[in-house]
Amino acid sequence: MKHLSKKEQLLSAFSASTKAGGGVLTLAEIAFYLNAENNIALRKLLTDCVKKGIVRRLAAGIYESTLTPPDPLTAIYKIANKIRGGVLNYISLESQLSYTGVISQIVMGRVTIMTKGRKGTFETPYGVLEFTHTSRPVDKIASNIYLDPEIMMYRASNEQAISDLRATKRNLHMLEN
Incomplete structure (x- = not known):
């Protein structure tokens, strides 16, 4: 089985969250989903994903996936x-x-x-x-x-x-x- 990159794991976490009725994740939740430390490397990954348009920053420390966004009404x-x-x-x-x-x-x-x-x-x-x-x-x-x-x-x-x-x-x- 292919090992997923951190970016692929991140997108998978957002997708799972959206399917469960969420789609909005905090930095701490992202760290949990990725089994990663909330550190500079994680923040750099998120910054890179924001720059590439894969993830959107909603507020300080709060993000959504642009590929699987939450329901816009809620x-x-x-x-x-x-x-x-x-x-x-x-x-x-x-x-x-x-x-x-x-x-x-x-x-x-x-x-x-x-x-x-x-x-x-x-x-x-x-x-x-x-x-x-x-x-x-x-x-x-x-x-x-x-x-x-x-x-x-x-x-x-x-x-x-x-x-x-x-x-x-x-x-x-x-x-x-």
Whole structure:
């Protein structure tokens, strides 16, 4: 049996990830799939693959294969989960209120997310991710969010999203009421 090169192994890992519903991998996940150390050699391999157009950098340390990209309708949410993995994140504020029709404005090219992690804004090929930190305890939030199985992210209830708007002192004029 032919031994696969690191580049072939990398593409195989992305392909397997996409088939499993992923397609977006962090540098640590790539190292795991390749059974390699997360070191300069791995980063050089990724840089070479990006230059050749085989792999696309989505955000710092987050990549997709251009040959087997993730579903474009859910990719932005996969990236969000990778950027702030390991902490509670939920779609809220203007994105959620637009999604549920509470506000008539349609948020285009941006997803507003409340997070227990650090705040930050990330430009990706799929749109802008805006993370806003919440200091509210998880037990105060948990009953007001639900899992959206299509995107595998939590969403705020309308009441929670409006409460988050107020808590972050964002524009309330768009509310229809």
